[in-house]
Amino acid sequence: MRQALYLLMMLAGIAAMGCEPTMDLPPGFVEVDRDDGEYDMRAVSAEGVVVGIRSEPNPKQGGLEFWAKAVEKELAGRRGYALSAREDVGPAINPDGVLMSFDVTKQATNFRYLVAVFVRYQEVVVAEAGGPADAVEPIEASLRTALLSVR
Amino acid sequence: MNKALALTVMAIMATSSGCGMALKEDSQALRAGHDRPTRQSVGSLQPLPEDPPKLAAVDPRKVIYTASLKIATADARAAVARTRALADSLGGYMQRMTNDAIVIRVPAESFDRAMEALADVGTIVDQQVTARDVTEEYADQAMRLKNARALLSKLQALLDKATVVEDALAIERQIARVQTEIERLEGQLNSLASQVTYATLTIHFVSGQQIPASMKLRLPFWWLERLGLENLMVF
Numbered sequence: 397m398r399q400a401l402y403l404l405m406m407l408a409g410i411a412a413m414g415c416e417p418t419m420d421l422p423p424g425f426v427e428v429d430r431d432d433g434e435y436d437m438r439a440v441s442a443e444g445v446v447v448g449i450r451s452e453p454n455p456k457q458g459g460l461e462f463w464a465k466a467v468e469k470e471l472a473g474r475r476g477y478a479l480s481a482r483e484d485v486g487p488a489i490n491p492d493g494v495l496m497s498f499d500v501t502k503q504a505t506n507f508r509y510l511v512a513v514f515v516r517y518q519e520v521v522v523a524e525a526g527g528p529a530d531a532v533e534p535i536e537a538s539l540r541t542a543l544l545s546v547r
Numbered sequence: 548m549n550k551a552l553a554l555t556v557m558a559i560m561a562t563s564s565g566c567g568m569a570l571k572e573d574s575q576a577l578r579a580g581h582d583r584p585t586r587q588s589v590g591s592l593q594p595l596p597e598d599p600p601k602l603a604a605v606d607p608r609k610v611i612y613t614a615s616l617k618i619a620t621a622d623a624r625a626a627v628a629r630t631r632a633l634a635d636s637l638g639g640y641m642q643r644m645t646n647d648a649i650v651i652r653v654p655a656e657s658f659d660r661a662m663e664a665l666a667d668v669g670t671i672v673d674q675q676v677t678a679r680d681v682t683e684e685y686a687d688q689a690m691r692l693k694n695a696r697a698l699l700s701k702l703q704a705l706l707d708k709a710t711v712v713e714d715a716l717a718i719e720r721q722i723a724r725v726q727t728e729i730e731r732l733e734g735q736l737n738s739l740a741s742q743v744t745y746a747t748l749t750i751h752f753v754s755g756q757q758i759p760a761s762m763k764l765r766l767p768f769w770w771l772e773r774l775g776l777e778n779l780m781v782f
Binding site for chain 2: 428429434438444446448450452466467469470471474475477478500502507509511522524526527
């Protein structure tokens with residue numbers, strides 16, 4: 397019985413490692429991309445808000461704090477995104493993650509960008525959501541829920 | 548008599564505008580920081596303006612320090628307030644300020660300390676520092692001022708001896724012209740002295756959005772550069 401349980405757990409782990417991450421889409425979003433070589437999945441709303449998931453290798457098993465900080469430094473430190481919020485999140489069925497929100501102005505338009513970073517086994521999973529600020533703000537809560545539903 | 552008087556005035560002005568040996572020695576004395584030549588008192592006219600301002604004798608060179616900095620910070624208003632407090636603490640003052648920029652003046656001897664302290668206010672994105680040596684310029688202006696005062700004294704002495712109204716009026720016109728020139732030279736010397744005594748720092752505060760990306764370390768994980776709206780929203 398014990399051996400069967402161990403076997404079952406190992407098979408589940410192997411299966412999870414080979415599965416592309418996915419998320420529960422917010423209402424009003426339609427999937428447009430799946431495994432296009434860069435994103436595991438992308439979906440859009442009619443208002444031009446986009447959500448996406450990417451998973452990247454983490455063979456040296458860098459920790460969550462490292463990857464969250466690397467993402468923050470890339471966006472805020474090098475690309476001019478202004479970090480507006482950062483929180484540690486603990487979704488129910490996933491490892492702990494970090495959720496950050498940024499504001500950025502491009503071509504006189506204000507944008508809001510949310511990114512959740514998770515470390516899962518030997519990969520880093522990054523869930524993104526973004527669009528014009530006036531389109532993101534009304535649905536920001538549902539976007540947050542979607543990003544934290546990544547599995 | 549009128550012709551003689553006119554010729555006398557012209558001769559005095561021609562002599563005083565040149566650079567004699569005595570004046571050259573005075574100029575060298577100024578550069579070395581020695582005692583300034585004394586001025587003569589006035590007869591019936593208003594007192595002569597004050598001597599050229601005294602400058603620090605520690606360093607005989609007269610150098611104007613200016614700095615222009617661009618500093619990245621999350622809160623420009625707070626950074627402006629902090630910089631103003633810095634100027635006050637160094638014995639300086641705020642000359643001009645807006646929501647995201649400030650011009651401060653600090654004693655020249657505190658210039659280096661001010662630059663070091665500003666590095667703690669935010670991330671210095673760009674800076675330009677200039678040190679302009681105005682020793683020669685100051686000495687030249689001081690020499691011209693001395694010459695002008697000497698000419699004024701001579702004209703005043705000539706005025707005291709004038710007996711004809713027309714001659715007196717002509718001399719007074721020259722005196723007025725020379726006094727105007729003295730005021731101009733004094734203003735220039737005061738300005739130079741002020742710029743030497745106090746360094747000027749102009750600081751513009753920018754938000755993180757304006758930091759050039761090329762300045763920052765790029766981690767060796769290519770996909771980090773693919774994050775963000777620039778790729779997420781492109782199909």
